[in-house]
Amino acid sequence: MSVEQSSSQNPPLTANVNKVNLTKKEYTGSPSTLCTGCGHDSITAHIITATYQNGLHPFEVAKMSGIGCSSKTPAYFMSKSFGFNSMHGRMAPVTTGAKVANGNLHMIGMSGDGDTASIGLGGFAHLIRRNLQMTYIVANNGVYGLTKGQFSATADKGAKQKNGAYNPFDTIDICSLALNLGCTFVARSFSGDAKQLVPLIQAAQKHRGTALIDVISPCITFNNHDGSTKSYTYVREHDVSLQELGLIQPMQEIKVDYPEGSTQKVVLPDGSELYLKKLGNHEHTVTDKMAAMKLLHDSAKAGEILTGMFYIDETASNLNEELNLVDAGLVHLNEAQLRPSKDDFNKLMAEFN
């Protein structure tokens, strides 16, 4: 498939500025303090590209994270956005509170495998259950970097640590788990695959509920050796891309050229279109949850690291919708809007005598 995106008259998408008239430079952050070659820095770069291309204004974005190498990254992109580097495993509930308080905030969450699949598993599960609208990226490297290389819960069974120890326990597959919990947007990618990850992040940012992207992101220092199943070499050798992806922004002239039957189109809430062209042997319909579960199971059994878009559901309502909140957000309501009248007060008092 080739998806050509050419500029139309409206909105003006020049070479240098996006639809909110910002250059890509205005989406950058402080210099990274992660190890040179860390997969997480690539994810940071892809977030910058995707957010810039989507034309989200940094002022409307809140960058959320937990604790760990992954959770440091919000400092490295979009300095003009508010950031909340919370506690270990607590990104999910903190983000829930912030998003419910102000539904107009656009939430970009960065978590890690320890942060999400170990200490924060409970919060992760319940965030998905509530379908909180946010982009939830897991930078997944299978180890704890900041404490020097212990296995995390996403390490594969039989994987070897740098010091030679084997992991005897089954891995938690974040995508399978998310599907089971009812996640409405489930994808996996590889930090080194800009072509795949950028459109996935773009689509995630437009999704109506929780958009989960499990990004395999090798740890150059503690998990990049022989015997690791999350090293650059291993991931490149075992990465099986499910689809080739392309995202067409609304109002863009679309030139798509694809053979009949092998490409799916998903229309996102803002009118954008996500095109998914089949690659390889796996037949998959991205709106079929049972098929997605089987696909993940079969590919894992075959030793593949399957990446791509697994499941999307744009019909489910999100938490803010379920809570039936006022549009303006709860944070700016004043006394007149919040305090019942004197008359109501007197009636209330009368109930207690």
Added chain:
Amino acid sequence: MNKNNFVITIATVNGSGSQSANSILLKTLFRMGVPVGGKNVFPSNIAGLPTWFWIRAEENGYVARRDKADIFIAMNAQTLVEDMKTLKPGGFFIYNSDLASSMQPTLEAQAKEMSLHLIPISFKPLVDQSTDSVKIKKLVINMVYVGVLAKLLKLDLDILNKTIADQFDNKESVILVNKKAAELGYLYAEQQLSSVYFPFQSQLTEKNKDKIIMDGNTAGALGWLFGGCTFTAWYPITPSSSLVEKYIQLAQKYRKDETGKNRFAVVQAEDELASICMVLGAGWAGARSVTATSGPGLSLMAESAGFAYFTEIPCVIWDVQRVGPSTGMPTRTAQGDLTSAVFLSHGDTKHPCLLPGNIKECFEFGQEAFDLAERLQQLVIVLSDLDLGMNLWMEKKFSYPEKPFDRGKILSAADLDKISQFERYGDPDQDGIPSRTLPGTWHEKAAYFTRGSGHNSKANYTEKSDEYQFIVDRLAKKWETAKTLVPKPIYISSAEVEKSLDEDINNTQLSVSSSQSIGLIAFGSSDLAVKEAMKLLTDKGIKSDYCRIRAVPFTSDILDFLKNHPITYVIDQNRDGQMYELLKSEFNQICHLIKSVKHYDGTPITADSIMNSILTMENKRCQ
């Protein structure tokens, strides 16, 4: 004859539906103008274990719990014999004789020994007459004793009937069967007990004209409603759940906009780790944000409490304390969370705590907590307890809050235009309180990075000693500022006690009635029992001045109070005298001037236990 002056205990089996009957009895007395207090002593159990309801009626308003009852209604076979022991000599033991058969000789012997009046009543035939439904019989049996008491105490029958109707929300069939059961009890007493000399009577008064009767959790929920609470996350835990449930009811009624959308959000979280984190997220975003919990939940919130302190996020925890440690006795009362609340979390952390002593303060602090949290940009913890939160207390009608919300130092986009640089963690006014911006503020200078790791005044990451120290020293300065903002203690001398029961006495100025007066310090739900203890002590020739602490950090007038009394007794409802210890560490120069009075058996504190402890220590001191 004791007019409007008696203690009733009602023993039933948990889950047997006695709560409605007991409420009706209490509320009838209240509406007759009799000052009353009601306490439900219940087990951590759905059904089957023993439960008691205590009613104290006292003309002057001394309605705290007393150790012994005048009248006992015994409806629980399991506890009949033990129950009798909680009566005063000369008291009346009214019991369901259908349950007593084999115990009859024991009861009679014990009653004789204690000089009690035994009133056996066979409830079965009375209940049988009221309804044919087996299910309803179990419930309305409780209304039969209400009827018996109505006759014996000379309750006003119109008020009783009106209260029954209100209790059952005007559901005709339910009201009818309950009225009938009460009537049968009444008639029984009229016919069978006319020869009994019953020295306790109720009488109509005007005393409760401007009063309400309410539990502290409901008062707290009203406080949240009127205080502008917009975000709540919670995890159900006894004894705090009813607060949030009440708040949800209120908010659904009073917080809809014209289109039916909600001006509030309540999220039931997966655990207390999550509920406090949601509250932090919402507080950071700019909502007036709160969670309610009890001891075990408070423990789980410890890490977040420190995070809130260091990142300066406004938020509120409402802790309805229960007996610990661990699961402890979840349905019994204590003030055991004080120390852990003040210092909740690791590192150098301390939080302003509000200590409501009555339902009026539950309502007021329910609002003030948000103002303080936003003004100080801190976690504020309100410490209620099971006795205050779940039991019924009388109070003057609250006044309508007119004060605008204090949102603290929030900089808008227009404000940011006027300043050259925004420092999230600076000290622009030299009061230790920085300015903040809310996420979503449309301005180049608005954004900052919130992190629990070391940060400098510009909110950037730091591990530099001087930058770190600037932040924690400023936080210490903020604690000093907090002292000028939290509610001051209320001072009452023994001469003013009686008056204080009927009208608000809000002396925030220290008063020393005489150089001989002893000092008393207490907080929270101990208030009424302390006031009654002051009366009992006065009767024994000991005058006292009472300082009721309403907040941590302590204000300096407390030190003056301590210095101005030869001895001050600090009254705690916990084993270790936590308030006593906090005062000693804050005012270490006066350690020799304070002594600790403790009550920690899970029951609400009584005037008797306070008086007895003080008398024992006073005897030693004055020897």
